[in-house]
Structure formats: structure tokens, C-alpha cells
Amino acid sequence: MNLKRNSYLEAYLNAYPENEQLISVFKFFSEYADSDSDLEAIVGGILRNSLDEVIDMPRTNRYSIEELEKTEKTYIGTKVEIVFRDTFGLEKGRKLDLLIGEKDVDVKNTIGSNWTIPSEAVDEICILLLSNDRKSSFQFGLLICRDRVLNKGKNRDGKRTISKEGKNEILWLVKDGQLPRNFFLHLGDDDRREILEPKGGSTRLANLFRRFQNELIGRRLVECVAQQKDYMKRIRGNGGARDILALEGLTVLWGGNREDKAKLEKLGFTGVTTEHFVCVPES
Template identity: 30%
Template sequence: MAPLILQPLGEICSNTDDGQHLLLAPKDDKELQSVVGWLAEHPVAELYTDAIRDSIDYVLDGGRTSRFDLLSAEVHPGERASVGAKLEYEVLRAFSLPKTKPLDTHIEGIPVDIKATVGANWAIPTEAHCQLCICTQIQLKNNRHKSWLVRAHRSWLYRGKGNKDQKRGLAVYARDHWSLPLYEWTDLPVNPLRYLTEEQVAEVLAKKPGQVKRMLKMFEYLEGHIIPRNVFLTVGAGKDDPMRRARQLRDMAAAKGLTVLCGTWLDSQDEAAARGITLRSGEWIALRDDAGQAAMNQPQDQSTT
């Protein structure tokens, strides 16, 4: 794309399709401030973390493919890029926002587009030029994410025809200086299967022995790590009812000196809480009696890939 020379604030935006308008700082943009005020009433970083996790899990489809790492060579670049498209719908669901046109939604009656990238920039469509956009960057290698609210003035978009859909990138300077961060860089939880060695992964995802024995092996390898429901679906890919097999593990694990807790069970929640561990519904953890205190001091891995 052609180089971009940014116009300073207070000058007229080069977009004349909708009439001339000033380039405003975020603090002077009343619509932007209204949207920010609405978002401030929500745990934005937490909701985005869950939405990104669900989007990645959806794209990997571990329950059918046994995949658990979005950066794996088994994942096509096009699939990786599709996380952003899925995230749009997960964000609407997480914030209970309507799907509307011409952009993705309305907040406080104001049109807002929802954009996300696993790369370095966003593709701003023509209908979103000079409109408010929530732009999310997902850094897979660093396991973190951040979102900004920005009015995507045409003056701040790279010149040229853009991609084949005529979408154009947002200038980094505009993102850094003329947008409003909705939250700071936030950790994106790691799928615990990524902590296994190649040999351990091969054992846990093998066709044989059966699901219960392989899940038990997973608990042994991942002792002290919180394991979300999606991981069991990945381990039991293509098999019937992996979660029922998981519920059969408690006695077998106890024979190996492991206490298996599940956040769906109240007694497990209480026992985990007594050890300083928060288990959400659908999350599991295996602990040894002599490892309980050590587990309390470990980062509490949540779900995603």
C-alpha cells in the first residue's frame, strides 16, 4: 500500500463522501466517549479473553481433529485468520449486543464495527471508514491480547485500493495516539496440552488404549494444572461421550495417589477453594496430597489454545 501522511488533529478528514468533518481526539469525540462509558460497565478484558478462547477452540475443532495449538503446522493460515471472523460473533454474545447493519452492532445507538487480527493490522472495510471500531490484536506467540476503540478516519487508513475487498489497514500511529485502549495487554490462557512433550502428546492422543486410560495419563502429566472441558473433547476426539469417561476417572486416579476435582461438583469447588484454587464449571484438576500446597503457588491455567 502507498505510504500514509497523517493529518494532525483539528484538520478536515480527507473523507468527503459523508461531508467534511474534523479529526477529533478521543476525548472530544462524544460518540466514542458514549461507547466507552457503556463498555466501562462491563469486565471487558475478561469477556474478551473468554470470547477469544472460544473462537480459537471453534477454529481448531479439537473434538474432531485432535488439534490444540493454533500455531501448529497442521493449522492452515486461512484457519488462523478466521479466528477474527468468529470472534465478532463471540463478542456480540458475550456482551449481549445485537447484530446490526451496516456495521456489526450498535452500542448506545451508535454504529460500531468489531475487528480482530492475529497479525499486525486490521482490514477496515469501506462501510467502516470514519466509523467507530473496536480493534483487537491477538498475539499468539506471546499468548496475550489487547483491544482499542478508534474512529477509523479515512485520513488514518493506508492509501491505495487495499485488498481485494477494498479493505485498508489502520496506521499504527493512529492506533497508538488517536485511539483509546479498552484494557492493557491481557494474558491469553494456554491449552495445557501445550505443556506436554511430543512423546507425552503422542501417548495422550493415541488411538489406543481407551479414553479413560489416556485421560488418566494426561492427569498424571498435568498434575496441578487446570484442565478445561475442551481438552477432554480433544483427547477423546472421534469417540463417544468423552466427558462421561472423564467422570469415571476419580477412583482410578485415587489408586495412583491423585485427587481429581471438577468445578461442576460443589464438593470439588469447596476442596479446591480450601487449597486456594478457583475452579469454574467444567474445569478439572488433579492434585496429590503432598502437592496441594505447591499447586496453590502455580499460575492457574485456564482454557484456550
């Protein structure tokens, strides 16, 4: 753990000594990745993939949270919990969402501005995740949801929100994270049509990679654009997007290939996994 993290923890414990049990959970996540930027990329990827799976663009042609039904928006939290637990290799908790060491921890996700805390999570450690698709930002923190940090009022389900003062008690792992961009949400109509209107999946993918050079492109986005079950074939050679782009002096690197990943890291990309592709000029 770096000196910046240590000094942050020291200051936090000086202010909230009774929250010492958060430290082991904090260290689990901060030591999971090689750097803060890698942790940001991992958690940002969890949120991005979860949102994209619920939006389900390949089958629905939707690309924004606003287009979801109310029940689908509710399911985002469940999807985030499942992907989060799987990504970090954690087991389900005895009474809450997951186990970290011997501690039961709940996962609370929101696409709004606050979290709703059920009665069973009061006095328990909660992982707080907040994503803002419009601003391409997210937050990731820890909080013991004691009565003092919660607003008094309850909703119809008996859940309470975190108070303004309570938010000051959050132990942040990523306070101002960059959520991988929802490409089609932020595209103009002309660019969206240019990428999506061609009939061939290879052509659509070539248009996507050409338009977003030197940016991490997630596997889910590739699937959305290809709109075919064998979408990976539309990237490879033999008539795929790679062949089309090679004629323009561009190449597509994949995080699942050892040589490609090494090239991407040399170019300064962090948090690259098998889920990522990047289009770069051929060197």
C-alpha cells in the first residue's frame, strides 16, 4: 500500500476510530490491484458491464438507462452484486451479499445520488457503488451503516438513505472514478448512424474502431456493434475488421493476447484485461 493510502487511512481513523473494522476490507481491495488506477479500471469495468448487460443493446437496440423499464433499473443492483462478487473471487455472505475474510459485507449500488439501506444492513459494513452514465463517473467506498449516518425517514420498503453528514464518514477507495464511456449515449446521431447502419458486422466494427482510436473498447460494445453470435470472428483477419483497418495503417490490439497486452501497457494503458480491445496506428 502506498504512502498516500496510508496517510489517508491514518487521517480517517483519527476522525473515526470506531470504524477500524473497515480497514481490513479497504486493504483487501487496495491490495487486489497493482495500483489505484488498476483498481479504478477494474471496478469501472464491473459497473460498465453490468449496465450494458441490463440495457442489452444487441437484442433491444437500446443504449441508455433512461430507456429501461422500472423493474430493469431495479435489477441493475443485483447484476452489479453478482459481477462484483465474481470479479473479486468472493463467496456469498452468511447473511449479507458477500464475505471478505470473515466479515459479512453488503453491496449497495445506485444510479441516483444516494443509497437505500435496508434494516438488515444497519450496523453492517456496506460497499457503496454509485455510477453516473451521463457524466461517465463512478464512486466506490465503504461505510458502516450505523443509525447516526442514516436519515430518519423510511420509504415504503422500510429503507433509509445516507445523510449528508453520514456521507462524510465514507471511506473512499475511488471517490472520483472514470466510468468507461457509454459510447452510443454520447455519440451524435450522424456518428451513431455511421457505425450502426452498415449491414456487415465487420464493417460496423471497423467503423467503431476507426472512430475511437486509442480508447479501450469493451467486449460487450463489440458484441453490441457486431450484433452477431460469432462477433469475435468479425474482428479477426480473413475479411474481418482487422483486414479493413490494416489497409488504413491501423491495427486492433486485444488484452487477451500476451504480446498485444504488452504493447498496450507500453503505450500507457492500465487495467487492460481480456475484455478490452484498442485500435492504434501500426508501429
